[in-house]
Amino acid sequence: MIHLDPYNISLVASACTALFLVLSALFKKLNSSKLTSTTPLSGPPRKSLFGVTRQIRVSPNPKAFYEEWFNQYGTIYRIPLPFGTEAVVISDLKAATHIFAKDTFTYVRSAGLRLLIERLIGRGLLFVEGDDHRKQRRILNTAFSSRNIKNMTPVIYDTAYRLKNEWEKIIDSSPTGLKGEIDLHEWATKLTLDVIGRVAFGHEFHALQGKYSSVEEALQMFNTTSPAGFGMLLYAASVFVPWVGMIPTKRNRLLNNLSDSTRRILERLIKEKESSNLIEKPQKGERSLLELLVDAESSGSGRPTQESKDEIVAQMKAILIAGTDPPSLATVWTLLEIARNPEVQTRLRQEINASPGAELDWNHLQSSCPLLDAVISEVLRMRPSFGETPRVANEDDILPLKEPMIDASGKLVDRIHIAKGTKIIIPNHFLNCSPSIWGSDAHEFNPDRWLDDPVLKADRNPDDITSARLRLWSFGEGPRVCVGRVFALTQLKIVLAILLRDFMFELADGPGTPIDIHFSLVARPKLRGLKGATLPLLVSRIG
Numbered sequence: 001m002i003h004l005d006p007y008n009i010s011l012v013a014s015a016c017t018a019l020f021l022v023l024s025a026l027f028k029k030l031n032s033s034k035l036t037s038t039t040p041l042s043g044p045p046r047k048s049l050f051g052v053t054r055q056i057r058v059s060p061n062p063k064a065f066y067e068e069w070f071n072q073y074g075t076i077y078r079i080p081l082p083f084g085t086e087a088v089v090i091s092d093l094k095a096a097t098h099i100f101a102k103d104t105f106t107y108v109r110s111a112g113l114r115l116l117i118e119r120l121i122g123r124g125l126l127f128v129e130g131d132d133h134r135k136q137r138r139i140l141n142t143a144f145s146s147r148n149i150k151n152m153t154p155v156i157y158d159t160a161y162r163l164k165n166e167w168e169k170i171i172d173s174s175p176t177g178l179k180g181e182i183d184l185h186e187w188a189t190k191l192t193l194d195v196i197g198r199v200a201f202g203h204e205f206h207a208l209q210g211k212y213s214s215v216e217e218a219l220q221m222f223n224t225t226s227p228a229g230f231g232m233l234l235y236a237a238s239v240f241v242p243w244v245g246m247i248p249t250k251r252n253r254l255l256n257n258l259s260d261s262t263r264r265i266l267e268r269l270i271k272e273k274e275s276s277n278l279i280e281k282p283q284k285g286e287r288s289l290l291e292l293l294v295d296a297e298s299s300g301s302g303r304p305t306q307e308s309k310d311e312i313v314a315q316m317k318a319i320l321i322a323g324t325d326p327p328s329l330a331t332v333w334t335l336l337e338i339a340r341n342p343e344v345q346t347r348l349r350q351e352i353n354a355s356p357g358a359e360l361d362w363n364h365l366q367s368s369c370p371l372l373d374a375v376i377s378e379v380l381r382m383r384p385s386f387g388e389t390p391r392v393a394n395e396d397d398i399l400p401l402k403e404p405m406i407d408a409s410g411k412l413v414d415r416i417h418i419a420k421g422t423k424i425i426i427p428n429h430f431l432n433c434s435p436s437i438w439g440s441d442a443h444e445f446n447p448d449r450w451l452d453d454p455v456l457k458a459d460r461n462p463d464d465i466t467s468a469r470l471r472l473w474s475f476g477e478g479p480r481v482c483v484g485r486v487f488a489l490t491q492l493k494i495v496l497a498i499l500l501r502d503f504m505f506e507l508a509d510g511p512g513t514p515i516d517i518h519f520s521l522v523a524r525p526k527l528r529g530l531k532g533a534t535l536p537l538l539v540s541r542i543g
Contacts, residue, residue: 037419038416038418038422039413040407040408040409041088041407041408041416042407043077043078043079043080044069046080050083051080051081051082051085051086052080060516060517060523063387063430063433066427066429067433067435069089070436075091075092075402076089076092076416077089081423085423087390087422087423087425088416088422088424089425090399090424092403093402093431095400095401096431096477097477099391100389100476100477100478100480100481101477103477103478103479103480104128104133104479106393106395106397107392107393107394107397108129108130109127109392110391110423113390114127116255119255120255120259120317121317122263122311122313123311123314124311124317125315125318125483127314133479134479137479137483140293140483141483143289143293144484148289149486149487149490152490153362155199156195156199156491156494156495157360157498159194159195159198160494160495160499161498163187163190163208163495164499164502164503166187167180167182167187167503168541170182170539171539171540171541178540178541179538181536182537182538182539183534183535183536184332184537185534186220188329188332188335189207189216189219189324189325190207190208190216191207191328191331192325192328192331192491193205193207193213193215194206195327195491196323196324198288199289200289200290200319201266201269201289201316201320202288202290203269214265215262215265218254218257218261219258219321219324221257221258262320262321263313263317266313267313269290270294289319290312290316293312322482322484323484323488325385326385326488326522327491330488330492331495331496333379333525334376334379334492335499335505336525336535337378337379339506339511339537340445340513341445341511342511344371344375344447345500345504347371348500349501349542351368351369351372352365352369352500352501353501354368355368360494360497365494365497369497370450371451372493372496374448374449374451375496376489376492376493376496377472378447378449378450380472380474381432381433381438381474382432382445384428384472384473385474386428387427387428387430388428389426392423393418393419393420393424394420395420396417396419396420398416399416399417400414400415401414401415426473428476432472501542502541502542503541504539504540504541505538506540513527513528514527514528515528515535516528518533520533
């Protein structure tokens, strides 16, 4: 048995350092050979083995770095990444649109990111590329059609009212019976898990009523566990350096736990559907997303093959996780901004209360609540669930530019040559908040920009709740634009309307209460000084 005395520790550290240096040199050599035909680009210098990854990943405001580099190096530049690799950052809107349009064919996810997705979800829509992606996307587009989403709204309403009832119980049991403390992250996760369980699987998790679920437990663990800084760096590095994702860090163990939990429950649900014959004889308007997928994959046989069943599990894992965590986060950020901006909260409540009748009519919410649209758009603009879109060029390409730029050789160019194998990053969060696009108040929460700006206002279509978000990068673009975006927006709109009609939201120390960031599956707001992603709001009844 080896005893790790100081001498042995020193040897281990030296060996690790030497290994990293060798790998760094190797990756640098391979990377440089791939980039020989790419237009020479300027960028920040390499100062460490991890490049600029540490700056970006541990910062509560990573888009500030992209803004600094944008101002210094222009719309397209290169940044150093871990172990000698580098990426080209695309902040030119025309070039970014071009890349998104060619997604899954000319531009694909990196091997490291695909490995991470495969471990967490499987070989579903988020994993596949090219024609396989097109096929799977077509099936899911049908599942998330306008008709199916309309059929989901009664479930969303009912679940939101269940949340309201649970919060009323908390208020009733408070010392004053007038105001209760609500942990937003905990309850938002319960809400979105219950909604997606009912509409996607026809399954009641009953998370709002306190019933145990291994999936909820796995998701909540990300909210209470803070990965070490080095673990965060390794996780970030794994996107472009595949072998790093196999290191057994705490974060990777949590990902494996979440993957195993979701797979177990989905396999059980599929088996239950098969045994009850709900798959074979459903009424079309009553089928869950799971039943729609099984029907599409069964090829008329009534039962899916093992291969197609694995694909179904992968798709449903993606729907379960993506339908729970990002919508939960959007709900949290929106309620936080509402609590921070009492005047906006009052105006929102007045707009919602203009709905005719005792029930909140969906047609009214859809067509007559411009401020609610604006608040949601502003939150999505400032707080996208995922701040960056990483890709790798699958073939040589030429990027068109909105404006000419100076390359690293001092030459004025109106296009950028991208070599096969080039790593690409589109900084969605920066594009959403770039002063060059949004003006001097780009970093301020100002929902009125969506009401006062004649260009943005002209884009609003009362029959399409996504139209006001078309200028945002929060859901991506092109073939990989979020398949559930309309469902997510519908859910958020209904939940906010129900809660704002009956509750007032405040921070304990007022609108200026300090808020920090907790890094989990995504960056989450937390109250400064509290452990994990804990964000209590004071909630009181209206009237």
